[in-house]
Amino acid sequence: MKNIKTKSTSLLAMSVVALTFISCKPFEKPFDPDKKGWTLVFSDEFDGQYIDDNKWAFEVNCWGGGNNEAQCYTDRPENAYVEDGVLTIKAIREAYTGPVYNPDDPRYDPSNMNTKSFTSARLRSVSPVEYIDGQPAQFNFENDWKYGRFEIRAKLPSGQGTWPAIWMLPTDWEFGGWAMSGEIDIMEAVNLKSTYVDEETGETKVENRVHGTLHYGRAWPGNVYSGVEYDFGDERINPSDDFHIYSIEWEEGAIRWFVDNHHYATQTQEGWYTHYKDENGVWRSSEMTPAPFNQNFHLIMNLAMGGNWAANVNEGGIDPAINEAELLIDYVRVYQCEKDETGVACGSKGKEGSYTLESGVVEPELPIAADFNADPLVIFDGQLAANWQMAKWDDADGGDEYAIRDGLIDLKFDQTGVMYLYGDQGNTFDATPYGGGEYRFKIRWVDGDATGLKVGFSNTAGSFAHVVLDQQYFGMKGAEGWTDVVIPVSDMLLNAPGFDLTSVDISGKFEQVGGSQLNIQIKDLQMSKGEYVPIETDAYGYELELLTETIGSGFDAYLYHGYGEASTDSLTIIEGVMSGQHNGGGNISIGSTSGHIDLSAFAQGQLNFELRIASFGSAADVLVKMDGGWPNVGDVALSETPTGMPTNNEWHSYSVNVADFVANNNRLDGSGNFELSHVINPFVIEAFGGGDLHVDVRNVTLTRPLHLLSTEFAAGFDGFLYHGYNEPWTDTLTISNGVMNGTHSGGGNISIGSSGAAVDLSSLANADIAFDLRIVNQGSASDVLIKIDSGWPNLGDVALSETSQSMPIDSNWVSYAIPVSQFVANNNRLDGSGVLNLSSVINAFVVEAFGGGDLEVEVRNVRYQF
Missing domain, CATH: 2.60.120.430 (Galactose-binding lectin)
Structure with a gap:
C-alpha cells in the first residue's frame, strides 16, 4: 500500500468548488435488485456474535486521519462490536496513546506514539493475512470491486464534533497518491442536531444534512472535490433518529447517490479528472475517461471526532457533554450488474431534473518541466513550472481564493489564510545552489487592509524561510503598476535557522500579515544562484x-x-x-x-x-x-x-x-x-x-540545555563502553529509538562523552543533569553511580540512592534531575584527591555499578537543563 494522505482537507476548503444541495423527504420505495439485473456479490448482515475478520480489518492508529481529528482508532471491542444484528462503531471520550500510523503504513514505527482524547474504530473491507505487532501487515483485498451498487443501512450519531463516514478508497492506487487515484464518499455527516446558519437565508437551522462527494485531481494539496448535500428537509426528520439507506450506483463514467432509494445526485466523467505520470515519467491527463474511477475500490466505515471539518463548522469544536457517540450499521450489501461488467445496463438513470447533476471541477493545464540547474530557476512565468501547483491552507472560513490567469497569480486572502506553490506528490528540489542568490518577482497590491505579506519558501521539515514585506515596501503604486521585489535568499534563511536547502517542496509561500483582507497579484517568480554561507547558530555556548x-x-x-x-x-x-x-x-x-x-x-x-x-x-x-x-x-x-x-x-x-x-x-x-x-x-x-x-x-x-541523548546523540558526543576487570566479552552497548542500553561486568561503565577533545561545560555549573533510567538487571551492585568525568582522578559522582527519587525498582523508568553542583561537591569520593573540572569534561554522563558489580541499565532523554 502506498503512502497516502487519507481524507486530508476533506470538504474543508469550501471555496474549491461550491457544493450544491437538494432538499427532499426520504423516498420509501424499496430497492428491487432483480428488476434491474443486480446480483448480490457481498453482504454482511451482522447476525453473528463477532465482527467477521474475513470481511473487515481494523485500522489501529492515532494519526488523526490527516484532518487533525481527536480520536485514536483501536481494534478493541469497546469501540466496535456486533450485537442484535447491528454493528456498533463507538467513539468514547478517554485519553488514549497508540501508534501514530497503521501497521501497514510505510511510516509505521511502533515507538512513534501519539495521544488523543477519544477512541473509536475504522473498518475496511479487507481481511488480514498476517497482523503481527511491530511488523508490516498483509491484507487480503478480495473484498474490493470496480463498479456496482453499494448499499448501507445506518443510523448516525448526533452532536457537535461527530463525523461519521461511509466511503471508498482505491486498493492499488494505480494513478498515484491521494487524491490522484480518487476517493468516493458514499455518505458523510457532521454535527447532526447542532445548529448552523443558512448562508442564503440567514436562518438558523438544525443540522440534518448528509453529503456525497468525490475527491480527485492531483496529489494533495492539489486535490479537488465536488459533491452534493442531501437535506432531509423537515427538521423533524434527522438521520440520527432512525436508520436510513445510503447508496451509490457506480458505473463506467458515472456515479449516482441515493438516500432511502431516492436518487439525489449524479456526477459523470465530464466533471472529474486525474493528472498522473506514465511509465516514462511524462505527465498525462485522464482526458474525459472514467479515470480515476475505473479501478478497484474497497469500503471504509468509521466514526471520527472533531477535525478540520466537523470542529470548524456549525457550533464549533466538540461538545464537552459528549462522552460517547455511536454509528450503527444494520447491513452492508454490494451488487454488481450480472449482464454488464461496466454496470451501465443496470443503472437507475433517473428523470432529468429530479436530481442534481454536479458539473465537477474545470481541469487545469498539465504541469510543465523546469531546469533545476538553470540560473535563474524559473518558478512562474505565466505558467507554473516543475510540476508545481497552486494550493492553499484556509482558516476554515472559506474566504481565501487563488487563480492563475492572464499570466499572473491572483491571491485573495481573508483573515489568516496561506497560499503556496507545492511540489506535486511531495516532489522536492535541491535549492543549495540558490542559497546565496536572490528571490525575485513582480507584485502589485490590489486591495485590502493587511499590514503586509510574509513571503518565502519551505522544506519538507516544515521550516519557512521568509521575510515580511509591509505595504510601503511594495504597494506604493497600488493597482496601477507593478513593483519589482528582489530579496537576498540569505535574508529569508535568517528566519529559518538550520534550514535544509536540499529538500525544498514549497517554492513560494505567501501569508497575510495583519488586517482582515488582502488581494495581491504576483508574476515572473524566479530564484538566481549564489553561494550561501550558513550562519553559526551555536556561537554563544550554553x-x-x-x-x-x-x-x-x-x-x-x-x-x-x-x-x-x-x-x-x-x-x-x-x-x-x-x-x-x-x-x-x-x-x-x-x-x-x-x-x-x-x-x-x-x-x-x-x-x-x-x-x-x-x-x-x-x-x-x-x-x-x-x-x-x-x-x-x-x-x-x-x-x-x-x-x-x-x-x-x-x-x-x-x-x-x-x-x-x-x-x-x-x-x-x-x-x-x-x-x-x-x-x-x-x-x-x-x-x-x-x-x-x-x-x-x-x-x-x-x-539553554545541552541534549546529550534525545532520538540520537548530540553533535560532538557519542556513547562509550568501558570494560571492567571481569568478562569484558559479555559487555554490550546499543542505542535504539533514543534508548541507550548498556551491560558491563566487574567495574566497567557506560557513558556519553565527547567524540573529540574535552569540552567546556563550565557555563552549565548551575544546571541539572536530567535523564530517564531503568535497571534491567542490577546483578550484585549495591547502588548505581552517576558521574561527570574530566579525567581520573577528577570525577564527581552521585549515587541514585542519594537522590530524592532513590533507586528504581521492578524495571520501571524513573526520571531524575541532579544539580551539577552536587557532582562538583562530590569530587571523587573514592580517595578525595580529585577536583572535577567542568571546563575540561571528557565524559558528560557516566553510569556505573557501585561496588564493581555487574549491571544492565537503560537510559534516555539525557540532558543538562536549567
Whole structure:
C-alpha cells in the first residue's frame, strides 16, 4: 500500500468548488435488485456474535486521519462490536496513546506514539493475512470491486464534533497518491442536531444534512472535490433518529447517490479528472475517461471526532457533554450488474431534473518541466513550472481564493489564510545552489487592509524561510503598476535557522500579515544562484551573559522614550545593577551593538534575571520582551510568571522560558511572528498600559540545555563502553529509538562523552543533569553511580540512592534531575584527591555499578537543563 494522505482537507476548503444541495423527504420505495439485473456479490448482515475478520480489518492508529481529528482508532471491542444484528462503531471520550500510523503504513514505527482524547474504530473491507505487532501487515483485498451498487443501512450519531463516514478508497492506487487515484464518499455527516446558519437565508437551522462527494485531481494539496448535500428537509426528520439507506450506483463514467432509494445526485466523467505520470515519467491527463474511477475500490466505515471539518463548522469544536457517540450499521450489501461488467445496463438513470447533476471541477493545464540547474530557476512565468501547483491552507472560513490567469497569480486572502506553490506528490528540489542568490518577482497590491505579506519558501521539515514585506515596501503604486521585489535568499534563511536547502517542496509561500483582507497579484517568480554561507547558530555556548557585573560583550543598555516626559527618563548601570526610569510608553533594554543576532540555539532555554520595582506608577503590569524589530516581538507579563509581580523595593528572581516569548507573538495586534534567528534586543522591560515605571535589574543571562541523548546523540558526543576487570566479552552497548542500553561486568561503565577533545561545560555549573533510567538487571551492585568525568582522578559522582527519587525498582523508568553542583561537591569520593573540572569534561554522563558489580541499565532523554 502506498503512502497516502487519507481524507486530508476533506470538504474543508469550501471555496474549491461550491457544493450544491437538494432538499427532499426520504423516498420509501424499496430497492428491487432483480428488476434491474443486480446480483448480490457481498453482504454482511451482522447476525453473528463477532465482527467477521474475513470481511473487515481494523485500522489501529492515532494519526488523526490527516484532518487533525481527536480520536485514536483501536481494534478493541469497546469501540466496535456486533450485537442484535447491528454493528456498533463507538467513539468514547478517554485519553488514549497508540501508534501514530497503521501497521501497514510505510511510516509505521511502533515507538512513534501519539495521544488523543477519544477512541473509536475504522473498518475496511479487507481481511488480514498476517497482523503481527511491530511488523508490516498483509491484507487480503478480495473484498474490493470496480463498479456496482453499494448499499448501507445506518443510523448516525448526533452532536457537535461527530463525523461519521461511509466511503471508498482505491486498493492499488494505480494513478498515484491521494487524491490522484480518487476517493468516493458514499455518505458523510457532521454535527447532526447542532445548529448552523443558512448562508442564503440567514436562518438558523438544525443540522440534518448528509453529503456525497468525490475527491480527485492531483496529489494533495492539489486535490479537488465536488459533491452534493442531501437535506432531509423537515427538521423533524434527522438521520440520527432512525436508520436510513445510503447508496451509490457506480458505473463506467458515472456515479449516482441515493438516500432511502431516492436518487439525489449524479456526477459523470465530464466533471472529474486525474493528472498522473506514465511509465516514462511524462505527465498525462485522464482526458474525459472514467479515470480515476475505473479501478478497484474497497469500503471504509468509521466514526471520527472533531477535525478540520466537523470542529470548524456549525457550533464549533466538540461538545464537552459528549462522552460517547455511536454509528450503527444494520447491513452492508454490494451488487454488481450480472449482464454488464461496466454496470451501465443496470443503472437507475433517473428523470432529468429530479436530481442534481454536479458539473465537477474545470481541469487545469498539465504541469510543465523546469531546469533545476538553470540560473535563474524559473518558478512562474505565466505558467507554473516543475510540476508545481497552486494550493492553499484556509482558516476554515472559506474566504481565501487563488487563480492563475492572464499570466499572473491572483491571491485573495481573508483573515489568516496561506497560499503556496507545492511540489506535486511531495516532489522536492535541491535549492543549495540558490542559497546565496536572490528571490525575485513582480507584485502589485490590489486591495485590502493587511499590514503586509510574509513571503518565502519551505522544506519538507516544515521550516519557512521568509521575510515580511509591509505595504510601503511594495504597494506604493497600488493597482496601477507593478513593483519589482528582489530579496537576498540569505535574508529569508535568517528566519529559518538550520534550514535544509536540499529538500525544498514549497517554492513560494505567501501569508497575510495583519488586517482582515488582502488581494495581491504576483508574476515572473524566479530564484538566481549564489553561494550561501550558513550562519553559526551555536556561537554563544550554553550561557549568554547579558548583564552580570557589567553589560556583556557585544551588548549595550538602551533607553527608549515614550510619549510622556522624556526629560525625566533615565538609565544607569552601577555595580552590576541597571536602573531605568521611563514615562508614558517607553522601555529600557539590553540590545545587540551589531544589529540582528541569531539566538535560535536558545529556543529551549530560559531568560534569567533579578528584578525589583522602585516605583510602579500607573502601570497595570510589567512586560518582559524579546524584540526582533516591530512587529516581531514576543512578551511575557510578570504577573503571568510563577514568581508573579514583585512588591516595591524587593528583589525577585525570574526564569522565563524562551518558548513563551515565541508563543506570545506580539499580542498587542497579533501581526508579529517572533523569530529567534533575528533578534535585536534580547531583554526589554516595559510598563504595560503605557504607564510610568522605575525598575532595577541585575544578573541577566540566557541559558539553554545541552541534549546529550534525545532520538540520537548530540553533535560532538557519542556513547562509550568501558570494560571492567571481569568478562569484558559479555559487555554490550546499543542505542535504539533514543534508548541507550548498556551491560558491563566487574567495574566497567557506560557513558556519553565527547567524540573529540574535552569540552567546556563550565557555563552549565548551575544546571541539572536530567535523564530517564531503568535497571534491567542490577546483578550484585549495591547502588548505581552517576558521574561527570574530566579525567581520573577528577570525577564527581552521585549515587541514585542519594537522590530524592532513590533507586528504581521492578524495571520501571524513573526520571531524575541532579544539580551539577552536587557532582562538583562530590569530587571523587573514592580517595578525595580529585577536583572535577567542568571546563575540561571528557565524559558528560557516566553510569556505573557501585561496588564493581555487574549491571544492565537503560537510559534516555539525557540532558543538562536549567
